[in-house]
Amino acid sequence: MSAPAKRREPSIHEAPAPQRPARPRQSTRARQATGGFVARPSAPRKGLNPRWLIAMSLLGLTAFALSLLPSAPPLGSSLPAEDEILAYHIEPQRDLVIKIPAEIDAVEVTTWGSVKAEACDSARRYPYGFVAAFVNERGAEVARHVYDLESRVSCDPDRPLGEGEYAARLAGGGGAVTDPRSTLLITHDVLPQGGQVRLRAKPAVGADGVPIDLTILSRLEGRYERSETSRALFEQSLDAEERRQMGRRVSALGFADLPEPARKELLQGWARRLEAGGRQGLDYEMSRLLLRRFRMPYPRAEGRGASEFVVGERHAAALNFRGPLSLDIEGPPGRTVRVADGAGAAAGVELGPLGRATVRLSREDIRTVVIDGVGPDFGVRFGAPEAQAMQQVGEIVHPAMPPSAAAEGPGAGPAAAPGATAPAADAPGAAAAPAAPVRLQTPPDVRIVRYLALDPADPVIARMAPGQELLGLLIRAEIEATGGANQGDATVVARWGPGPSDRAELKVTLPRSRFEWWNDGFDASEPRLAILRPPPGVERIEITGDARTRVRLRTIEPGVNETLYRLPYRVELAEDETWRYAPFDVSTWTDVRPVNLDDLERKERFSDLREQVRIERAGEGARSDADRPERILVPEHAPVRRRLLMPAWQSAGEPSPGDAWTPLLVAKDVRVDAEGAGAGRLSVVYRAARASLGKEVAVRVDGEVALREPIVALSGALRVAAPPGVRRVEVEGLGEAGVAYTEAPPANGGAIVRRRDVFELTRGRPMTYRFRQEAGETLHLVLFVVTPGENADYRVRYRVEGAKPASREAAFFRRVTIPDGVLAGRGGDLTRATLWEAATDRRGADGVGRSVIRLGDDLAPGERVVRLSLLGPQAGDAGETAKEVWVGAVLVGQKAPGRDNGPRLWVEDDP
Numbered sequence: 001m002s003a004p005a006k007r008r009e010p011s012i013h014e015a016p017a018p019q020r021p022a023r024p025r026q027s028t029r030a031r032q033a034t035g036g037f038v039a040r041p042s043a044p045r046k047g048l049n050p051r052w053l054i055a056m057s058l059l060g061l062t063a064f065a066l067s068l069l070p071s072a073p074p075l076g077s078s079l080p081a082e083d084e085i086l087a088y089h090i091e092p093q094r095d096l097v098i099k100i101p102a103e104i105d106a107v108e109v110t111t112w113g114s115v116k117a118e119a120c121d122s123a124r125r126y127p128y129g130f131v132a133a134f135v136n137e138r139g140a141e142v143a144r145h146v147y148d149l150e151s152r153v154s155c156d157p158d159r160p161l162g163e164g165e166y167a168a169r170l171a172g173g174g175g176a177v178t179d180p181r182s183t184l185l186i187t188h189d190v191l192p193q194g195g196q197v198r199l200r201a202k203p204a205v206g207a208d209g210v211p212i213d214l215t216i217l218s219r220l221e222g223r224y225e226r227s228e229t230s231r232a233l234f235e236q237s238l239d240a241e242e243r244r245q246m247g248r249r250v251s252a253l254g255f256a257d258l259p260e261p262a263r264k265e266l267l268q269g270w271a272r273r274l275e276a277g278g279r280q281g282l283d284y285e286m287s288r289l290l291l292r293r294f295r296m297p298y299p300r301a302e303g304r305g306a307s308e309f310v311v312g313e314r315h316a317a318a319l320n321f322r323g324p325l326s327l328d329i330e331g332p333p334g335r336t337v338r339v340a341d342g343a344g345a346a347a348g349v350e351l352g353p354l355g356r357a358t359v360r361l362s363r364e365d366i367r368t369v370v371i372d373g374v375g376p377d378f379g380v381r382f383g384a385p386e387a388q389a390m391q392q393v394g395e396i397v398h399p400a401m402p403p404s405a406a407a408e409g410p411g412a413g414p415a416a417a418p419g420a421t422a423p424a425a426d427a428p429g430a431a432a433a434p435a436a437p438v439r440l441q442t443p444p445d446v447r448i449v450r451y452l453a454l455d456p457a458d459p460v461i462a463r464m465a466p467g468q469e470l471l472g473l474l475i476r477a478e479i480e481a482t483g484g485a486n487q488g489d490a491t492v493v494a495r496w497g498p499g500p501s502d503r504a505e506l507k508v509t510l511p512r513s514r515f516e517w518w519n520d521g522f523d524a525s526e527p528r529l530a531i532l533r534p535p536p537g538v539e540r541i542e543i544t545g546d547a548r549t550r551v552r553l554r555t556i557e558p559g560v561n562e563t564l565y566r567l568p569y570r571v572e573l574a575e576d577e578t579w580r581y582a583p584f585d586v587s588t589w590t591d592v593r594p595v596n597l598d599d600l601e602r603k604e605r606f607s608d609l610r611e612q613v614r615i616e617r618a619g620e621g622a623r624s625d626a627d628r629p630e631r632i633l634v635p636e637h638a639p640v641r642r643r644l645l646m647p648a649w650q651s652a653g654e655p656s657p658g659d660a661w662t663p664l665l666v667a668k669d670v671r672v673d674a675e676g677a678g679a680g681r682l683s684v685v686y687r688a689a690r691a692s693l694g695k696e697v698a699v700r701v702d703g704e705v706a707l708r709e710p711i712v713a714l715s716g717a718l719r720v721a722a723p724p725g726v727r728r729v730e731v732e733g734l735g736e737a738g739v740a741y742t743e744a745p746p747a748n749g750g751a752i753v754r755r756r757d758v759f760e761l762t763r764g765r766p767m768t769y770r771f772r773q774e775a776g777e778t779l780h781l782v783l784f785v786v787t788p789g790e791n792a793d794y795r796v797r798y799r800v801e802g803a804k805p806a807s808r809e810a811a812f813f814r815r816v817t818i819p820d821g822v823l824a825g826r827g828g829d830l831t832r833a834t835l836w837e838a839a840t841d842r843r844g845a846d847g848v849g850r851s852v853i854r855l856g857d858d859l860a861p862g863e864r865v866v867r868l869s870l871l872g873p874q875a876g877d878a879g880e881t882a883k884e885v886w887v888g889a890v891l892v893g894q895k896a897p898g899r900d901n902g903p904r905l906w907v908e909d910d911p
Helices: 028-033 050-067 228-237 240-248 260-267 403-408 597-602
Strands: 083-090 096-100 104-115 126-136 141-151 168-170 181-186 195-201 214-225 269-273 286-291 309-311 317-321 325-330 336-341 347-350 356-361 367-373 378-385 439-441 446-453 460-463 471-479 487-495 503-518 523-525 528-532 540-545 549-556 577-580 584-586 589-591 606-612 614-617 630-633 641-650 660-663 668-672 681-687 696-701 704-710 715-721 725-732 739-742 750-762 767-773 779-787 793-800 820-826 831-835 846-855 862-870 884-892
Touching: 083 096, 083 195, 096 104, 096 214, 104 126, 104 141, 126 214, 141 181, 141 597, 309 367, 317 378, 317 614, 325 336, 336 356, 347 356, 367 378, 367 614, 460 549, 471 503, 487 523, 487 528, 487 549, 503 528, 540 549, 630 767, 641 660, 641 779, 641 846, 641 884, 660 668, 668 681, 681 696, 681 725, 696 715, 704 715, 750 779, 750 831, 750 862, 767 884, 779 793, 779 820, 779 862, 793 846, 793 884, 820 846, 862 884
Parallel strands: none
Antiparallel strands: 083 214, 083 286, 096 195, 104 181, 104 214, 126 141, 126 195, 168 286, 214 269, 309 378, 317 367, 325 356, 325 378, 336 347, 336 367, 378 439, 446 549, 446 606, 460 540, 471 487, 471 523, 471 528, 471 549, 487 503, 487 540, 503 523, 503 606, 549 589, 577 614, 630 884, 641 750, 641 831, 660 739, 660 750, 668 725, 681 715, 681 739, 696 704, 696 725, 750 884, 767 862, 779 846, 779 884, 793 820, 793 862, 831 846
C-alpha cells in the first residue's frame, strides 16, 4: 500500500555561502602602459567617521564567518532545485536512531540512493535495503523488519550527468542520486507507548552478485492521527489539484472514485519531520539534497544509442521512417539480413567482407522497416547520413556511428538498391574515397514495460473502485529462447470469494513474438487482453496462475473514448494501419496498480518487457483470414435492394473472387474458364446510353463478332460462347455513357469491381438485423454506407437489443460491447462507387463510407437484434446530413450456415 498523502512540514534549508565579488582586473595593455602601477586621482583627505569603522568591522566578521561555511560548487547548466532537505545517511556500520513519540502511528521513511556513476543510465536498476529494529520505551527490541527496495536514476540522457533535469542531486556534487522510494513503518501496534526505531543499511549487491557503491539517504517523518472531525474538515479544504494528486498515488480513477475506507486512509494523518538521536559526525552523517519532481517517463524509450541489436530467423528489428533514406547495416561479415520496407516483401542483403551493406529505401510514406536475418541470431547496427537521420519517427537520440565504423566509411560507395550490397564500400583495393559524411545511428525505438509474474499460491491482488465494472488483464507468456518453441501457454485464475463459483479461469496458447523479449533472456509471447466483469459489490480480486504467465492490470479510463498518441507519433497513417506500443497522452485503457505491489516488488515478482514501437496493418499478427469467416446479412422486411460496384484490383495469377466483374470500357484480355458453371462461355452485363436505344450492341471475341442484339432497354445481360483460355473481348454500340462488365477475370491482372448488395435506409424506416451469437464469439458488424450521387455526411444510430443486451459475469472475455451508439461518417471516405440499378448515367459518383459495430464476447449467448435508424443533423451542425442511404452489412467472425461467396476485402483489428 502506498504511503498516505499529507501536507508536509517545511523542509530544512541551508542557503549556499555567498561568493565574494572578484575585483575588476586591469588589462595587460593598461599595466604595460603605466609600468605596472595604477594611477589614482588625488583627492583632499577627510577625517574618518568612526561609525564607518564599526560597520566595516561587522562586515569583516560576517565575511570571515561565511568563508568558513562549505559552499556548493556550481552545477553547470543544471536546473534549480524545487526543494532542499538535509538527508540522514543510513549506514551498514552503525544504527540511525530515531525517537518515536507515542502520539504517532507510523513513520514514513523516504530513501534515495547516492551512487557512483559517470554517465546517465536510467535503464540500470539499483537494489538496496535496510533493517528496521523497533525498541520499546524499556529498551527491549520488540520487532525487526527487513525492507528491500530498487530504484533508478532519473536524468536527462541527452546531457552529461550533473546537468539538465534530475529527480534528486547532492548539493556538493559527486555521483548520481536515484529516485525516491517511500516505506511506511507502522508503529502504533509495536510501540504503543513510543520508543525508538533503529535503521541500518544492508550491503547493496547487484543482480550479478557484485557489490554496489551506494549510500542510502533518508528523510524521516512521523504520521500523527487526525480526529474524525479534523479529517472531514481537511478533506473539504483540498482543492481539485490536491485531490487529483492524492488520488494518483493509489488509483488511476481519481480521488472521487476511491472507496470511503481508502479516502480515510489517505486523509487520516499529517506528517512532521523526525530528528535523529545523537550528534552529527559522531552518531550520524547528513548531506544536503536538492530535489525536483522530474521522473523519467515510464515506459520510456531505450533506443538512445544502443550499439547493437540482435536479429535472426526468430528475432527482428523494427525501425520507423517517414521518407527515403540510405540505411547502413553493420554486422558480422558474410551474414545475410532481410529488409522489408513497409508491407512489401523482404529482400536479402549480404554483409560484405567488412561486415557492411547500404540499402536504399525509396518510399515516401510513413512506415516500418522490418529487418531480420538468416540463421542464428547475430548483432547488427543501423545508421544513416546525418541529414537523413531525422527521417526516423520516434523519441530517438541519434549518436554518431562508432569511430571504427565511421573510419571504414560504411557509406563511401553508392547506396545499393534493396536486395543488393554496396560493392564500392566493401570492394578490396578500392581507391581512397574522400572523407565520408557524418553518419548517425538509427536504433530501434524500444520501450520498457513492467509486467507482474503470477504464482499458483501467492496472488496478485486487484482492487475494484466504486463504479468500476471491468478489470482488464494484459497477458503474456514467457517462452524459452533456446528451445525453439513458437508458442507459450498462459493460465490465469481470478477469485473474489470463497465459494466454488466465485472464480473465473482462462487458459490460452499465445504465439511467440518476433519483436518483444523479457529482460531476463526469455522470449515473449504476443499479448492477449482478457476482461473480467465480476458480480456487483466485489471490491477485491485475487489473481493467480502459471509461473510462466505475466500480467498487467488495466481498466477503462472513465470519459475517454479515443487514444491520442504523443508527439512525434501523432502522424497520419494509412487507413488500415495503426501504431503498436507507441506512447500516448490519452488512452481508453489505463494501468492500475495492485494492492500488494510493494510486497510483490520485494519478492521480485515482476519482469521487464522490451517492446518495439512499430506500425502494423489492422489485424496483422492475430489470426489468419481463414479464422475470420465473413457472412453477408440481409435485413428483415425486404427493403429495396441494389447492387453496389466497388472498385478493386486483382493481381495476375490471383484466384478470382466469386463477386467480381471486369470492366470492358475498352478491349481487354480476359481468361475464360475450362471447367465449372462458366466453362466455355462469357457473361456480359451492360448499361447503354439513352441515345443508343433501338440500336445494336455487339460483343467481339478475338476480333470476331460473337453476338449481336438490339438494345431494347437501358440495361441487359448477354451470354457469349467462347473457347477456354485467354480471349480479347470488346463491347460496341453502347454509346459514350455506356458501360459493360464480364465475370471473366483479367488475364494479366488489373482493375475489377466487387459486387455487394445494399439496402435502402431512410429516416422514416429503420432497419433490423437478426443473427445468433454463440458463447465466446467476438463479432464485428461491418456496415458499408452509401450516399447516392455525392459525398455526404451521415449519422446512423444503432441499438443492440434495445441497448440492454444480456451480459456475462464471472467469466473472462476479450471485447467489451457498447450496446447503444451513433455511427457518424461521410460517404466517400472509403471510396467512390456505383449503384448499378440507380436511374442515372453517372458512374463512380456514389460515396461509400464504412462503420463498425463491435459485439464482444462479454454478451451472453443468444439471438442478437441490431436496429439501425438514420438520424438528421445535430443541433448546431452547419450542413445537412443524408436523407437516404444504402447499407450493406457483413458479419465478421461467424461462419455462414451455407456456402457464401461474399467478399473478403477487409480484416478487422483485435484489441
